[in-house]
Amino acid sequence: xxxPSVKIAAGAVVCVESxxxxxxxxxxxxxxxxxxxxxxxxxxxxxGEGNLIEEQxxxxxxxxxxxxxxxxxxxxxxxxxxxxxxEVGCVSQALKIGDNNVIESKADVGRNVxxxxxxxIGAFCQVNTCEVIPENTVIYGSGCMRRVQTERPQPQTLQLxxxxxxxxxxxxxxxxxxxxxxxx
Amino acid sequence: xxxxxxxxxxxxxxxxxxxxxxxxxxxxxxxxxSELRSLECVSHEVDSHxxxxxxxxxxxxxxxxxKNRCANCFxxxxxxHTLSTRATNIPAPLPDDPTKTAMKKAYYLACxxxxxxxxxxxxxxxxxxxxxxxxPENPHTQRINKLIEYYQQLAHREKQDRDRxxxxxxxxxxxxxxxxxxxxxxxxxxxxxxxxxxxxxAPISSLSGLSLKxxxxxxxxxxxxxxxxxxxxxxxxxxxxxxxxxxxxxxLRQRLLQPDFQPAGASQxxxxxxxxxxxxxxxxxxxxxxxIFAHPIPSKRESQVLLTLTNPVENITHVxxxxxxxxxPDDINSTAKVVVPGKQLVLAGKDAAAEYDELAxxxxxQDDPDVVAFRKSNKIGxxxxxxxxxxxxxxVTVSFKIRHDFRNLAAPVRPSEEGGAxxxxxxxxxxxxxxxxxxxxxxxxx
Numbered sequence: 109x110x111x112p113s114v115k116i117a118a119g120a121v122v123c124v125e126s127x128x129x130x131x132x133x134x135x136x137x138x139x140x141x142x143x144x145x146x147x148x149x150x151x152x153x154x155x156g157e158g159n160l161i162e163e164q165x166x167x168x169x170x171x172x173x174x175x176x177x178x179x180x181x182x183x184x185x186x187x188x189x190x191x192x193x194x195e196v197g198c199v200s201q202a203l204k205i206g207d208n209n210v211i212e213s214k215a216d217v218g219r220n221v222x223x224x225x226x227x228x229i230g231a232f233c234q235v236n237t238c239e240v241i242p243e244n245t246v247i248y249g250s251g252c253m254r255r256v257q258t259e260r261p262q263p264q265t266l267q268l269x270x271x272x273x274x275x276x277x278x279x280x281x282x283x284x285x286x287x288x289x290x291x292x
Numbered sequence: 293x294x295x296x297x298x299x300x301x302x303x304x305x306x307x308x309x310x311x312x313x314x315x316x317x318x319x320x321x322x323x324x325x326s327e328l329r330s331l332e333c334v335s336h337e338v339d340s341h342x343x344x345x346x347x348x349x350x351x352x353x354x355x356x357x358x359k360n361r362c363a364n365c366f367x368x369x370x371x372x373h374t375l376s377t378r379a380t381n382i383p384a385p386l387p388d389d390p391t392k393t394a395m396k397k398a399y400y401l402a403c404x405x406x407x408x409x410x411x412x413x414x415x416x417x418x419x420x421x422x423x424x425x426x427x428p429e430n431p432h433t434q435r436i437n438k439l440i441e442y443y444q445q446l447a448h449r450e451k452q453d454r455d456r457x458x459x460x461x462x463x464x465x466x467x468x469x470x471x472x473x474x475x476x477x478x479x480x481x482x483x484x485x486x487x488x489x490x491x492x493x494a495p496i497s498s499l500s501g502l503s504l505k506x507x508x509x510x511x512x513x514x515x516x517x518x519x520x521x522x523x524x525x526x527x528x529x530x531x532x533x534x535x536x537x538x539x540x541x542x543x544l545r546q547r548l549l550q551p552d553f554q555p556a557g558a559s560q561x562x563x564x565x566x567x568x569x570x571x572x573x574x575x576x577x578x579x580x581x582x583x584i585f586a587h588p589i590p591s592k593r594e595s596q597v598l599l600t601l602t603n604p605v606e607n608i609t610h611v612x613x614x615x616x617x618x619x620x621p622d623d624i625n626s627t628a629k630v631v632v633p634g635k636q637l638v639l640a641g642k643d644a645a646a647e648y649d650e651l652a653x654x655x656x657x658q659d660d661p662d663v664v665a666f667r668k669s670n671k672i673g674x675x676x677x678x679x680x681x682x683x684x685x686x687x688v689t690v691s692f693k694i695r696h697d698f699r700n701l702a703a704p705v706r707p708s709e710e711g712g713a714x715x716x717x718x719x720x721x722x723x724x725x726x727x728x729x730x731x732x733x734x735x736x737x738x
Contacts, residue, residue: 228407248371248406255370255558256539257407 116284121272124280126161130169135159135190139271142279144194151183156190156207160264160271165194168201172219189225191263198229208260226260305728308333313730326698326723339573343566345374350568361565364422368403369546369561375401375410377421401425401563413559428562430552442513609639611696613676616728630690631677633663642670691730697722 119136130148135157169186189207206225218236230248303313341355343362398417401410418424613632665673
């Protein structure tokens, strides 16, 4: 059995003030701001490349409705793809997130939602339906109106480069741990 | 303060044409009558038009010409937010050397809220940052213009007939005066009395200024009535069976915001120029002077029995509170008795520099600790006693009168009686104002 630990790939920038618990894998070029929380309670979390997780964002693979089941439930892995943006204060429990999605500030994505790619969940929108959100969907407004946009949101390459340069100047970073143990 | 949280807790009585009770944040104060005024006691006049996003002011005539829309700003047709212009770099062949490509800037409109872009409806990116965007032409423009011309001519003719009748009755009056008098009637169909010519390529729609000049001979314009069709285009066969793709259908609101086209498909939704808002000026009906906005005298924020008074003027204000008399006609809402401090309360003046002045001397007011809870620069907190009259009261309300002195610094200078050069302005006199105040304190604790 392996000890659940946080595996941070080389090239990722993860600030020490962020809280990461459980079996979490973070891919290269991902930036995790201070005060972000990634909690793998009911299963592991795998985060891909080029993601941007801002302050006070909460990515949690938790038990549904916070009830710890007494019998052993098979742990489900939460997968997050590439180039996603989790803006300040958002909460994401979606088990499967594709690429190039944007979850805006204070949005709340439930566990049974599956984001494909290019989806934008607008600020303060709460999406806790049981569905697969089609590609390039924008959910916005107080009534969670939807529309389809013609082009997917651009990956935040400029912002990521800037942060990877600047954040180490002001914060200590968590040490990178390779997923596979190599004797070097 | 009162305007953001719990606005209806403290209301003031305004004695206008109707008796209105409103919170202080919604009231105005007329300096000349020295009375409180509410929105219903003042007359609103349109001051000017402005665009809410670029804040461009324009005179009413120009606004009318542009159909009350801003020339530079656009609204998102999807969520009615303001559109912003974004730039991208596009490789484009240089005009001199077609083999090389250089980065040129291309601009498109995008909405920050719903992520709509001008590329969604097929509008090509423009090479200029502003002024390149055209509103689509209304296909019915010509017909509408012709109808307007016809009706303007009709109105002109009616006006002339009316003038002629009036002149026949009273011959000694000047005919010009009557034309002036009936100008409001002409405006019924007119879009202005200036002659406007359509400028080619004008970004504003072509339904602008058609006019008639006084006394100009117009040829008779005839219009054909709209033709009635016998056969109407039938609905498509799969109208009932075809599955609807909701993202492609426009909502009613989106559709009706563009009455010219009313597009049913989302790919036809073009942005419109932003609607202008009006700046109102308020005029006190009694004295016909323009009001200043919201010059509050005491403003109150209350907790259970602790009330605060804030003094916004720079001189010392004296405040006396008095309970309402038993047979006060204004006292209709109170459900509890109130015991107010009998002594006069003194409020220090507002000193904007006080917070920066570290060596400020502490204010030396002899405060009765039973009455005054705290004092801080120009604020004072004091106690009143509330005695509920009913056993179970869902909303305890008390009312009392507050009387304070007010020095009108902006009153017009009265001319000196001696005449002569440079009379010193008479010192502004203090007057005493009394207001009727009601406080809603909320439910009684069980």
